[in-house]
Amino acid sequence: MKLDAHLVVRRERFTLDVALTVEAGEVVALVGPNGAGKTTALRALAGLTGLDAGEVRLGGELLDGPGRWVPPERRPVGVVFQDYLLFPHLTALENVAFGLRCGGASRRSSRTAAAALLDRVGVGHLAGVKPRRLSGGQAQRVALARALAVEPSLLLLDEPLAALDAQTRPAIRSELRRHLAEFTGCALLVSHDPLDAMVLADRLVVVEDGAVVQSGTPAEVARRPRTPYVARLVGLNLLRGVADGHDVRIGAGTIVTADAASGEVFVAFRPAAVAVYRTRPDGSPRNVWPATVAGVEPYGDAYRVQVEGAIPVTADVSAAAVAELELADGHQVWVAVKAAEVEVYPA
Amino acid sequence: MKIVTVLTAAALALAGCGDTAGEAAGDKPSGTVVVFAAASLKESFTAIGKEFEAANPGVKVTFNFGASSTLAQNITQGAPADVFAAASPATMKTVTTAGDAAGEPAVFVRNQLQIAVPTGNPAKVTGLPDFAKADLKIALCAKQVPCGAAADKAFAAAGITPKPDTLEQDVKATLTKVVLGEVDAALVYRTDVRAAGDKVEGVDFPEATKAINDYPIVTLKEAPNAAAARTFVDFVRSEQGRAALTKAGFTVP
């Protein structure tokens, strides 16, 4: 039951034009900045919005396309909404049983199945509780159980962890990962949080301004971002230039790389690979250039330092080093990056 | 502040509305005369009112027509009126007992009941016995109003128990049901049938003479315009008034 979709939806600010495929058992994460069109894509797949062009095919069946449109109630699609949208007047059990009842199951059998599902997600003891008395994490699990109850071929999750606080998130995230691994259908989740996407997904699809800008496994995307947004997402310095062998000309400067390349290329390296000096260092790094400190911010137990200059980069510097170097806005420094730490790949 | 001024002025104006007395020093009546009259007097009194105004320029006549019992209640509750013309001595008694009448009421006309049927008499009603048929739609006045009391007397005289479908609050409402064709027959006054013209037909019945309503008229003690009130009552009982009333179908004593 593969999902094959080409989604074209026209909005005032942009047109969403995205091609997606999801294999059965695969989990794909749709990431991108807010307003990129991710939720629109999800609603189009669910049938809550119609396509202006393109088609949605699930398991070979055309759900949305020229001359055909299947309404959401007849699509084998389950949705976990960002705000969960659990029916406030029904208990957790009745919420989960709702989809089964709509499918024609008897009251008793749907309740039994619902109870089992609630147990599976770990909130069986809350079956008789109304949604307003559930915590965020509990509600999220009930919402997942409710969507899974109808045994969908395609499971859509809209920012499934966004409404959770930082404390409960990691636990729920790993649980969700487990459930998604057990799920045999296609799963597509939408997220603006890179960690959620990295942990939960087998494949990332990055959408910006309605178009796909990068697609690949989390590892690939993390190593070789292709847009500043993705670079920010995965925490890398990203530069673009023209390569000629081991030299890459970037703006007014040059970066030497360990691997050879030619033509338009991306150059990426971790902030931790950037060393900052007060005076020009001698020794091995062949990439050394002067820069001006543009900002110093705490980052975990170290500091993130923005420098401007011929090549603007971000560097991770320990607290001790910040103190020793007396780093402050406007100070002149030298930055160095080892060629071996630099990843270069075609643009 | 402006709003308060406007509201106060409005309130004063409304309070002043009732005060229409125009008592001139001389004999000539002037101002407004407020006449409360039974609903069945509507057409005839309206005509008399116009003639009165023509004969007495400077005087305006205002009428309030309704069920005599309601009007009597209003008067005893203090409604400002100069003259009261009731459709039965019983309703007039309410006013005299309360001490609101100025002098003795005088009977000025008599009214007789008549059967009213829609044009063409679709149910072929011929007399009071038809009022006992359950399959006909019948409208009568409620017992509490004069025409209902008269109807009771007529049925008693005929020895018939009527089967009405509705008991209306005043004779005009009863007649309206006939005009609209909602009922097959109703018992109203002969004057009402005449006033309705060709919208209804009248059917006489012998027992009508057994239940005649005397209509008394009186000026009221608290009349704002007593002089004009007396002139109006005199006019009603004059030759001109009697002519208008006879034309409408009343009998004058």
Place this chain on the structure above:
Amino acid sequence: MSRRRAGAPAVLLVPALIGLAFLVLPLLGLVIRAPWRRLGPLLTDPAVLTALRLSLITATLATALCVLVGVPLAWLLAQPGLPGRSVLRALVTVPLVLPPVVGGVALLLVLGRRGLIGAWLDDVFGVTLPFTPAAVVLAEAFVALPFLVLSVEGALRAADRRYEEAAATLGAGRWTVFRRVTLPLVAPGVLAGAVLAWARALGEFGATITFAGSFPGRTQTMPIAVYLALETNPEAAVALSLLLLAVSVVTLACLRDRWVARV
């Protein structure tokens, strides 16, 4: 330790109290001037009990009719993108601004024996509506319907549409969504509207007496009985009014605030 903020400003409090007095004083007048000693015989008169029973039954039936017809109508009005919605809503509001007697006349012209539809009913089925208890129910429903429709429409518009979307993704067709999701969520609004409609129906006079006429036991409701009593026996009228007031207040007080408050 509670330094509370100063109470309601006088500018609001004074008119509020005046308004309250305006509403409460006439009722107090009724209670104070009631013929308490003669209340027993006055109220146990079978005619009175008949009128009361008729009033309660017809008002309840009229309310049921309003709910049956009004909730779907409110649903229609609340649909986004409905063409001519403002015209439709104006039509629904008409019975509110129409003098009740005019409403009664209108009903006669349509459903009377010679009315637009009534004539056909009479010819084909031999059924006439005026002067029947059914007519009372119809007249009361006519004047009470706008209260229900507007109340439910407001509740529907305020309801969160996303629940309906969630239900659709779970496989619920439009009727199931309405029955199992929308309606339960607006139930308080429906109940509030029904209460208003019931109260209005109970007190209806002009349209009832014009369309249904007045006959004890069949079409003479409490308000009509009070009006007729006023003609000859004001004391009885006060007693009846008191009874009607008591019945209404008890019923309305029994409806707990929680049930009719918005969710």
